[in-house]
Amino acid sequence: MKQLFLLALMSVAVSSVSADDPPPRIEVSVNIPRLNVSEYHRPYVAVWIQDKNRKVVANLAVWYQIRGNNKDEGTKWLPDLRQWWRRSGRSLDHPVDGVSGATRPAGEHTLQFTGDEKRFANMRRGDYELVVEAAREVGGREMVQIPFSWPPTKTSTQTQSGETELGDVSLTIR
């Protein structure tokens, strides 16, 4: 209950930055390419926002093998998301509420957030980077980074594309 109260306080603090304006909306789309390989496994994917010192300020998603005979079996491979594991994953308890999810099939996956969510509470005015990291069993690893400024002054969409494990990654902030 106390936590809820704190949460509410924090949300107020963040939204008050932009006075009466509605909180910014953040939309991330991640394209997982269809790969023509003999043994295909869905990739592990982490999506986060980091500052200029590569410190993680907000975790948006981590997709890994959650189902299975052993509940924690899939966490064994989380260190394969090398950057994310070092910057954030290794100090978290898994699964992470609102962040952990099952692996996704090939195709486009969209994540939507509003700027007043608790996870953005540490984002002060400044320059940041959206990072999407993907690693696949018996496959490769790839990271795609998109820089942006916070809070947004106008609606913008940026797209970067990976070459192997990731297709188009888009960030829209409005």
Place this chain on the structure above:
Amino acid sequence: MTRFLLSALAVAVIGTTGFAHKVWLRPSQTQLSGAEPWVTVDAAVSNDLFYFNHFPLGLDGLVITAPDGNQVEGENQSVGKYRSVFDVPLHQQGTYRIAIVNGGVFASYEQGGQRRRFRGSIESLEKEIPADATNLRVTERLGRIETFVTNGAPTDEALKPTGKGVELVPVSHPNDLYVGEESTFRLLVNGKPAKGLEIELIRGGTRYRDAQDEVHLTTDANGEFSVTWSEPGMYWLETSTEDKETSVPQATSRYLSYAATFEVLPQ
């Protein structure tokens, strides 16, 4: 057989005095996660890093320190023709220090005009040296061979020095080493920072290149040295020194050696 192994070890431990053998522990991986990850560790003496082509390393001195500071057993211990193996289940979150700590003596003496040498345990010294030996010279030895593995986030509790021999303490955590970054470590001798220790650092995979490409480093007044990693891989570090702090009455000096294996990850 045991004595044969021991003498092989002694040869390896005095490596810097003219032999090229390297003693090492090599973990299957250094950063792990999951409900209860296991790491498997190879222990060997070889010319090349990290290949099993000379001798297995005896596991008598195996000391595994868990993240909470307590000692745990190595499981599935086995000594093969060229390597020893053991497994460590990582029940706790944090950093494990895995070490093989060897003590013993080297001795030389004359008997009937012949120069003879002895290597073995401290206990066997009195039994093995004949009563009519002359010009007996005894050197105590203390060697530490180690590596580090972490389940989850790195911790420091297991890395507290014991105060005996050469030990490495983290300035940079040994399980947080990445290409393009500078890492700093401090070396202690008998628990105190040791200036002027000469360090040799070699990246594994020596079989696939023409030269050892070893890097020579020296500790500063704080016992510290720094290295910037240019390539990922398993690295082997070695240093040695001598002092007079013997625990064996007959010994006049003590030879201290240290070797460690680190994993450097790509960014």
